[in-house]
Amino acid sequence: MSLSRINPVNSLLLTLHVTKVRFRILSRYKGWFAFDFIFPIVFAALPILIGVSVAGGPGNAARAFKTNTGTSNYVIYLLIGSIVMMTVETSMWLVGYWLRWEREVGTIESIYLTPARRIQILTGVSLYSGMRSIFTFVGSYTFGCLLFGINPFQGEMLIAMLFLIAGLMPMWGIGFLYGAFILKVREAGSLINILGWGMAFLMGAYYPITVFPVTIQYLALAFPPTWMTNGIRSSLLHLSYFLGAWHWDLGVLVLYSIVMPLIGIWVFTAVEHRIKRNEGVGKF
Amino acid sequence: MEYVIRTENLEKIYISKGKGLFRRKKREVHALKGIDFQVKKGEIFGLLGPNGAGKTTLIKILTTLLLPTSGRARVNGYDVIKEERKVRASIGCMLMGERGLYWKLTGRENLEYFGALYYVPKKRRRERIEYLIELLDLGDFIDRTVETYSSGQKMIVSFAKALINDAPTLFLDEPTIAMDVHAARKLREIVKDLNKQGKTIIYTTHLMHEADELCDRIAIIDKGEIKAIGTPAELKASIRQEGIVRIEGIIPQKALEALRSMGSVEKLAVEEKGGKEHLRIITANSRSALPEIIRVLVENESTLEYISPEEPTLEDVFVKLTGRTLSEDTREINEPEPDKSR
The missing domain is CATH 3.40.50.300 (P-loop containing nucleotide triphosphate hydrolases)
Structure with a gap:
């Protein structure tokens, strides 16, 4: 008789333990703070400073920016785009790259040898990813605003948080798809990078998607991060939502939040089963 | 009798695809062929x-890391x-x-x-x-x-x-x-x-x-x-009636080939350690075969340093069944093959 007791309480504790262990490992890499907080601000600073230079000063930049986007607050606009882009990227990598990382450090087979359900482990990883993303978003946004001398407390902050949370959940679904892809293709790093940048381009990190041709706009709307970015911006800067009201846009994201994880888990499980029938998960 | 593990006709075939864009041929490796044991x-x-x-x-x-291609296995029931x-x-x-x-x-x-x-x-x-x-x-x-x-x-x-x-x-x-x-x-x-x-x-x-x-x-x-x-x-008892002879020395390739062609030599495993060859020879009867083995080695310019009939070990069982020593096999994995083109 082994000590294993598979029941709902221990399952919940398992998921929380996965989250705790991920944070513990993160805490032992000293550079994470810089990566999470500083990079989004640097990525936002580049277009802000280029824009100001090209427009001939902050006033001109604000006027020109308002013509195209509906707001003169280009600093927050670009900061949000940059942070959401990094959050999306990190979120997908943390979930999708989880398997690759476990493979590289050699622990993937150890995990597969335990009776833990993969979905419980993935939930723990997703929880970690979500908490880290929210932490990153709030930290970078506040720090970025203070750095550029702008009041961070403006607009509908609660609605913006709802868009952030609802926008992260479809990311986990996409992360599971990435995970399945990595399980199958193994050396998928460069392709995932390209896909990540493609998504950053389509989600309108530094511009409204209305600058795209109509067909590309429809393609952009197929990606949850586009709705997430626009929702957060619109709630904080009083811009227009895609469907006219915040609750309709949020509804679309909630729908994505249900559908995308289901698709991701289904594909992941199918690929995992297929791989177990041939070479096994630990080989790379 | 209570069994913790039972397998029935367990088979595993690995399938890999060849490299290249077109006509990627499938390659099958039969890793397990009808394994039955308890x-x-x-x-x-x-x-x-x-x-x-x-x-x-x-x-x-x-341990459930892999699925078998066919057959069944039960662990702890x-x-x-x-x-x-x-x-x-x-x-x-x-x-x-x-x-x-x-x-x-x-x-x-x-x-x-x-x-x-x-x-x-x-x-x-x-x-x-x-x-x-x-x-x-x-x-x-x-x-x-x-x-x-x-x-x-x-x-x-x-x-x-x-x-x-x-x-x-x-x-x-x-x-x-x-x-x-x-x-x-x-x-x-x-x-x-x-x-x-x-x-x-x-x-x-x-x-x-x-x-x-x-x-x-x-x-x-x-x-x-x-x-x-x-x-x-x-x-070990399965080869006890046969004889094991252990020989160490400097033994050229032609001597090994001559030994292999002897009717009384059933299996021969060679290991090289410190510039010398270590032979383990399984014979039908070591007492009658030993003089002939020594003659063949000496005629083929071998320098013999140690000769001893021995009790069979698991290594000998392994040699008899597979035709090679386990350490020989491990060495093949750990050490690069010498460049034969030179």
């Missing part, structure tokens, strides 16, 4: 075989395909050596994490970890991160990880491979104690003396098939 409750069962023999594939199927979680909850495994740990966590944190992944309740987990720290003498390094450990320390913590859920069946794959002699001896003693407490242990090793010392029964696997199965004594 492991009795409470025994230490050894799996012996060279690299690529199929023993890792077999263990991966039994559970089907490895249909009841994989129950199988996993009922076994402890040490399969990846030192690679199965998180290097940024301490040994204790690793044990806590894997205890949680085995659904061991928190209080029982803590007690179990303290017990394992004492049992395996981990106290000096358990609270340091694994990245600071020696290979032997990583192996012993991996062993502790296999014991975290106190499973009735243990799968240990080369558990002493990175350990010094003292640590390996201690681990073998612990394995024996665990077995006395009632645990069934499936043990793979390429060290014949280890298998001989520990295992109640042994299966010798080669090319995906079980070549022989039995107690160490039974396996």
Whole structure:
């Protein structure tokens, strides 16, 4: 008789333990703070400073920016785009790259040898990813605003948080798809990078998607991060939502939040089963 | 008789695709060919075989890491395909050596994490970890991160990880491979104690003396098939009526070829150590064959330094069944092939 007791309480504790262990490992890499907080601000600073230079000063930049986007607050606009882009990227990598990382450090087979359900482990990883993303978003946004001398407390902050949370959940679904892809293709790093940048381009990190041709706009709307970015911006800067009201846009994201994880888990499980029938998960 | 493991006609075929854009041919590797065996409750069962023999594939199927192509297997009464979680909850495994740990966590944190992944309740987990720290003498390094450990320390913590859920069946794959002699001896003693407490242990090793010392029964696997199965004594008795001759010296290739062509030489295994050849020859009758063997070696310009008839060992059983020594096979893996083009 082994000590294993598979029941709902221990399952919940398992998921929380996965989250705790991920944070513990993160805490032992000293550079994470810089990566999470500083990079989004640097990525936002580049277009802000280029824009100001090209427009001939902050006033001109604000006027020109308002013509195209509906707001003169280009600093927050670009900061949000940059942070959401990094959050999306990190979120997908943390979930999708989880398997690759476990493979590289050699622990993937150890995990597969335990009776833990993969979905419980993935939930723990997703929880970690979500908490880290929210932490990153709030930290970078506040720090970025203070750095550029702008009041961070403006607009509908609660609605913006709802868009952030609802926008992260479809990311986990996409992360599971990435995970399945990595399980199958193994050396998928460069392709995932390209896909990540493609998504950053389509989600309108530094511009409204209305600058795209109509067909590309429809393609952009197929990606949850586009709705997430626009929702957060619109709630904080009083811009227009895609469907006219915040609750309709949020509804679309909630729908994505249900559908995308289901698709991701289904594909992941199918690929995992297929791989177990041939070479096994630990080989790379 | 209660069996912990039963397999029926277990087959595994790996399929790989060739490289290239067009006409990627499928390549099939038959890793297991109709494996049938049982492991009795409470025994230490050894799996012996060279690299690529199929023993890792077999263990991966039994521990649910791989699905068989056909056939059936049950572990602790559970089907490895249909009841994989129950199988996993009922076994402890040490399969990846030192690679199965998180290097940024301490040994204790690793044990806590894997205890949680085995659904061991928190209080029982803590007690179990303290017990394992004492049992395996981990106290000096358990609270340091694994990245600071020696290979032997990583192996012993991996062993502790296999014991975290106190499973009735243990799968240990080369558990002493990175350990010094003292640590390996201690681990073998612990394995024996665990077995006395009632645990069934499936043990793979390429060290014949280890298998001989520990295992109640042994299966010798080669090319995906079980070549022989039995107690160490039974396996050795199967070649006792024949004769084993051990010879050391400088023996040129033509002498080896001449020996191989002798009718009385059944199997011949060669190892090179320190510039000398070490031969193990299995003959139908060593007393009558020995003079002829010496004559052939001397005529073919061999310098003989040591000749001795010997009692058969598991190594001899292995040589007879596979035609090569286990250490010879390991050397092939660890050392690069000499450049034959020169």
